[in-house]
Amino acid sequence: MNCKETQANFDERLDSRLDVAYSAAFDAHVADCPTCAAQWRAYAGVWSAVARHVATEPSTGFAERTLRRLDETLTEKPRGWLAPLWRWALAGSLIVTLSGAGWLGWQRTHHTNMQVEAYITAQQDRLEDFDVVASLHLLNGNNPHEKANVN
């Protein structure tokens, strides 16, 4: 048996699918050939590691327990006679807090808007200067649209 034939039969040898004589020839070649021996060790090593690997599985009854808990959560009634009262108290305090925050936010935004408007008014002249500078190329005849119209 040559190297190519030996290496082509790694799978069959691993699964003991070779007949006795062929299996003996395979083993004899692997014993004599260091190249095939090294490759056979690597190949068999990988598959034995895969075989040793134990997949993590959920414990017995995991699915049933999870489904039961979900079902309990969905059908659960609020406990204690105070529960609705507590909810209303919480909702009320949330409304007070949010409206207070909203009022403060509005004041701050309004103040900021007034500052921005004052700044823009003060800078209006400069912005017009920029417009003039940006249009200077029109005076030199560098306007591509103008040339296109002339030609």
Ligand SMILES: [Zn+2]
């Ligand atoms: Zn070989």
